[in-house]
Amino acid sequence: MKKMVVIFLVMMLIVTACSMPRLVKVEDSPDPTATSRVVAPSEIDPEPPSEDPEPVSEDPQPTTPPSDSDILNTNQVLWMESFSSDDGTWNTGVWAENAGEDIIADGEYRMNVIQDSYMIWSKTFDLGTSDVIMEVEARLYSGSQENGQGFVCRYVDQDNFYFLHIGSDGWYSIDKYVNNEYENLASDYASSDVIDPDWNLIRAECDGSRLALWSNGQLLAEVEDSSLPSGQVGLFTRSWDEGDITIAYDNFAVYDASMTPVPQGLEAKVLFSDDFETDPGTWKLGTYKQSDLDILSGWLTYEMKQANWESWDVTRKVDAANVKMEAYFSNDSEQVENIQGFVCRYQDEDNFYRISFGNDGYVRIGKRLNGEWTFFVDGYDTTDSIDPDFNWVEASCEGNTLSLWVDNELVAQGIDPENSFTSGDVGFIVGTFDDPNVVVSIDDFVVTSLD
Secondary structure: OOOOOOOEEOOOOOOOOOOOOEEEEEOOOOOOOOOEEEOOOOOOOOOOOOOOOOOEEOOOOOOOOOOOOOOOOOOOEEEEEOOOOOOOOOOOEEOHHHOEEEEEEOOEEEEEEOOOOEEEEOOOEOOOOOOEEEEEEEEEEEOOOOEEEEEEEEEEEOOEEEEEEEOOOOEEEEEEEEOOEEEEEEEEEOOOOOOOOOEEEEEEEEEOOEEEEEEOOEEEEEEEOOOOOOOEEEEEEEEOOOOOEEEEEEEEEEEEHHHOOOOOOOOOOEEEEEOOOOOOOOOOOEEOOOEEEEEEOOEEEEEEOOOOEEEEEEOOOOOEOOEEEEEEEEEOOOOOOEEEEEEEEEEEOOEEEEEEEOOOOEEEEEEEEOOEEEEEEEEEOOOOOOOOOEEEEEEEEEOOEEEEEEOOEEEEEEEOOOOOOOOEEEEEEEEEOOOOOOEEEEEEEEEEEOO
16 A cells, blocks of 8 residues: 555554553544655765774873863753663563564564554653654564654644654555554655665654654654653554564654754764774774774674773775764773773874763863874863763864763863864774773764754
């Protein structure tokens, strides 16, 4: 059945104390009534590679803590989920009458719609604001390319919510239920090569009355609708004529749209991402005299061997000026006097910026210019944001300003008055002080352009 429009018929709802998913049977549909604007895709230029790095050593020594810095609002992450384990947050299990099944396995949240012409949505979350931007990596794990994969937002109850989704066959749609009445707001087939049949980075915006949907950096459609001003968010999967559809989701992120202005057309493109589930050959893995670098259980792990030593590696796939980097950092040893963080605008082993911290709260932001270090921030964090064991970390290189956030808190900013490097590669830096027993693991690395 060609998916030009959809009318809704409620068949089943599962609601328990642990928020089971809602199951709805779908059949035919009315004509769209909202005004939509469909945007044609454009080509995305590939990023050129840059030179390979070589580890070097230094003799870092803590200095006097810096004075208090202003805490500035920035891109606020409301939710970040890598599905690295099933901690009970999400729905898992087989649903009533064998309509669907959800599992978390191999670092993915897999939603299986067993019956045909059904849609299910995950447990929904109240993140404190209804104005959100959602991103997720989605792949067709099994089943027909005629499927639906995406999000729900402004979820009030089973009869009131928006849902925005794409299909592996190139179909996309923005829809709503209000008082148990279905309405399609925008839908069509995307131009070729915009929606991949196997894997897509899907992005949706529910901000005020604006609803918008992207695939792989291309704006598919945007509409205005003010029927539902508030509600929760979640993930969405559906089948069409064929059942037994499984969509695997990873790296689900939700941002506060009211504090995160995003240019229309998704001008903030994802330049690079790695969940370290496999080794694609990006990183210089191996056993070295000063450190070992390996991918272990879905994490990129640095095991250091030498005191007062720093190692770094870059993607060799990015050449960008203004970027935002984000990742999880885990301290896998008892040693908290360590160095971990990002490098940006990497030219070669002697020329790049670094934004780093230690699990003891020590922060260093600076540059390596012609083989010599200069630090703009060199001291202890005064915000008490850095955990000794595990941190969600964001950093940006924008203009001549280098910024570090830990768990959504601005920890430090440094300014290079000489603006020494205007563009370059990105990657990680890990190091030791007097005790070489440092083990740092990194996961869910995402780099986006701020240009």
